[in-house]
Amino acid sequence: MSARHAYRTTMGATLLDPSRTLFRLWAPSCTYVSLLLDGHPDRVMHATADGYFECIAPVGAGARYRYRVGPDLVVPDPASRAQPDDVHGPSMVVDPRAFEWRSTQWTGRSWEQTVIYEVHVGIAGGFRALCDDLPRIAALGVTAIELMPLSEFPGGRNWGYDGVLPYAPESAYGTVDDLKMLVDTAHRIGLMVFLDVVYNHFGPDGNYLAEYAAPLFRAGSHTAWGAAIDFAVPQVRTYFLENALYWLMEFRFDGLRLDAVDAITERDWLLELLVRVRECVEPGRRVHLMLENRNNDADLLRRGFDAQWNDDGHNVLHVLLTGEHEGYYGNFETGTTRELATVLRDGFLFQGQIEPVTGHPRGSPGGDLPATSFILFLQNHDQIGNRAFGERLDVLANPRALRVAYALLLLCPQIPMLFMGEEWGSTRPFLFFTSHHAALGHVVRDGRRRELAAFSHFSDPAVRETIPDPNDPATFEASRLPQSDRQTPRAQDRINLTTHLLALRTKWIIPRLRGAHALDAHAIGNRAVLARWRMNDGAILTIMLNLGGEAVADVPPCADRLIHAFPDVGGDGPVGLPGYGIRVFMTEGGHGG
Numbered sequence: 028m029s030a031r032h033a034y035r036t037t038m039g040a041t042l043l044d045p046s047r048t049l050f051r052l053w054a055p056s057c058t059y060v061s062l063l064l065d066g067h068p069d070r071v072m073h074a075t076a077d078g079y080f081e082c083i084a085p086v087g088a089g090a091r092y093r094y095r096v097g098p099d100l101v102v103p104d105p106a107s108r109a110q111p112d113d114v115h116g117p118s119m120v121v122d123p124r125a126f127e128w129r130s131t132q133w134t135g136r137s138w139e140q141t142v143i144y145e146v147h148v149g150i151a152g153g154f155r156a157l158c159d160d161l162p163r164i165a166a167l168g169v170t171a172i173e174l175m176p177l178s179e180f181p182g183g184r185n186w187g188y189d190g191v192l193p194y195a196p197e198s199a200y201g202t203v204d205d206l207k208m209l210v211d212t213a214h215r216i217g218l219m220v221f222l223d224v225v226y227n228h229f230g231p232d233g234n235y236l237a238e239y240a241a242p243l244f245r246a247g248s249h250t251a252w253g254a255a256i257d258f259a260v261p262q263v264r265t266y267f268l269e270n271a272l273y274w275l276m277e278f279r280f281d282g283l284r285l286d287a288v289d290a291i292t293e294r295d296w297l298l299e300l301l302v303r304v305r306e307c308v309e310p311g312r313r314v315h316l317m318l319e320n321r322n323n324d325a326d327l328l329r330r331g332f333d334a335q336w337n338d339d340g341h342n343v344l345h346v347l348l349t350g351e352h353e354g355y356y357g358n359f360e361t362g363t364t365r366e367l368a369t370v371l372r373d374g375f376l377f378q379g380q381i382e383p384v385t386g387h388p389r390g391s392p393g394g395d396l397p398a399t400s401f402i403l404f405l406q407n408h409d410q411i412g413n414r415a416f417g418e419r420l421d422v423l424a425n426p427r428a429l430r431v432a433y434a435l436l437l438l439c440p441q442i443p444m445l446f447m448g449e450e451w452g453s454t455r456p457f458l459f460f461t462s463h464h465a466a467l468g469h470v471v472r473d474g475r476r477r478e479l480a481a482f483s484h485f486s487d488p489a490v491r492e493t494i495p496d497p498n499d500p501a502t503f504e505a506s507r508l509p510q511s512d513r514q515t516p517r518a519q520d521r522i523n524l525t526t527h528l529l530a531l532r533t534k535w536i537i538p539r540l541r542g543a544h545a546l547d548a549h550a551i552g553n554r555a556v557l558a559r560w561r562m563n564d565g566a567i568l569t570i571m572l573n574l575g576g577e578a579v580a581d582v583p584p585c586a587d588r589l590i591h592a593f594p595d596v597g598g599d600g601p602v603g604l605p606g607y608g609i610r611v612f613m614t615e616g617g618h619g620g
Contacts, residue, residue, distance in 0.1 A: 182462025
């Protein structure tokens with residue numbers, strides 16, 4: 028049994044039948060647009076309402092085309108579904124129904140079952156290589172892979188946040204059908220697939236939109252990454268709404284992670300997206316929407332977004348594990364044990380108070396939200412790759428303290444996320460890499476080194492020169508993860524630990540997780556915290572952890588069932604909490620509340 032899926036968009040090339048295609052472009056800055064088809068005469072496109080141009084041409088799937096939007100400017104389709112020759116080449120007509128889906132009974136998984144594994148597809152070897160690796164990932168106890176952005180970007184090496192064609196899967200990773208095969212295979216073995224999407228800016232190379240669709244950008248307004256997109260314009264709203272639905276309906280992704288939505292000033296567009304997705308997705312199918320949002324906007328979570336990346340939680344734990352306090356870590360320089368208790372209890376640390384680093388208020392109260400409204404992580408692409416040398420925590424942190432934090436991550440009621448390689452304690456870097464043309468590559472390299480000059484370690488220009496050049500292919504190669512790395516005794520120990528902890532999560536935490544709320548959390552020592560959550564069946568989950576080497580003797584007695592201990596003491600163990608130790612208890616039947 029199989030199925031075929033297609034989602035028709037307002038813009039782009041829509042196959043009407045095997046030999047006819049409708050081409051539609053929004054070009055409000057133009058008075059004349061023509062369609063350039065390989066092997067065919069140019070065709071004048073007809074202006075329609077609201078700045079659109081369209082025509083029907085006698086071509087089918089595989090036809091390559093571009094648009095002439097000015098006397099000397101020919102551009103790819105901004106809604107291109109395939110770019111075989113990169114961002115400056117012609118777009119290609121795709122038949123979305125050519126792929127036969129086999130996972131026809133898949134309806135997704137509940138949010139409470141989610142354990143995320145973040146992946147850079149290029150480092151994984153492309154769509155097909157990642158597909159081959161899915162059984163190994165699933166065997167860990169992971170239930171969802173999250174792919175870093177796939178929109179076509181310049182060259183073959185990029186994090187994906189420089190994408191300029193949001194509808195076209197990155198051609199360096201494989202074909203459109205290769206990506207569909209990846210999602211289909213994941214579903215057949217019980218894995219969800221999430222996609223990181225970028226709706227707050229376009230990359231600098233291959234971005235022609237301002238030349239023929241100037242109203243897409245808000246004049247005089249910029250984000251940290253480029254011109255601000257104007258979501259007050261109806262056609263712009265439609266372009267990005269349909270992009271989200273395209274990935275969910277045609278590629279069958281199980282959810283989207285929306286990058287840096289704090290850079291989208293029209294907050295109502297986010298709410299419209301939420302409504303449109305819920306209306307469009309088939310009844311009974313579970314699709315999840317996640318946010319990255321520096322604003323810590325708790326109301327968006329109350330309104331229906333499933334969760335937000337918990338940067339506050341990461342930052343507190345990172346400072347406790349490494350002692351680093353420069354840059355934004357300066358917001359967490361003091362009182363980190365108390366702050367760890369806050370993020371375990373409330374999710375957000377910043378709930379409206381002034382940030383020390385910026386001097387501005389940030390966030391809103393979120394203590395009423397269920398614990399699953401927050402995605403917790405020790406590492407991700409940003410937190411590793413934005414470091415000058417891309418060091419992972421296994422290079423930076425005390426291994427025993429990291430072992431405790433890892434157990435907290437995987438047994439805490441917040442949704443856990445791992446970054447590729449973390450499950451075996453990889454010590455290879457994940458660096459910032461690009462494949463821009465030479466001139467832009469030099470700008471990116473020099474700009475990155477200037478930004479890092481603010482850190483004391485890089486105040487010396489000679490030291491800054493040692494920071495890897497993002498555009499050097501060797502920078503990408505240094506970030507690869509050879510399979511042999513997983514074969515060492517140390518790596519196997521971490522894999523076994525990961526599998527064990529996720530098995531405990533599956534048995535003890537997930538069945539009780541829907542609606543679980545924190546009861547309290549407080550410091551019980553210099554670097555130790557006790558936190559409790561009421562689960563949905565009335566059971567109380569208690570986690571005591573100590574990220575310091577000094578034992579904590581005075582801890583509350585706990586007669587509950589001990590489900591995990593490190594160091595392993597057997598039975599209920601002693602009353603105290605050893606240095607670099609963690610105890611996880613479950614009181615069943617609602618006792619102890």
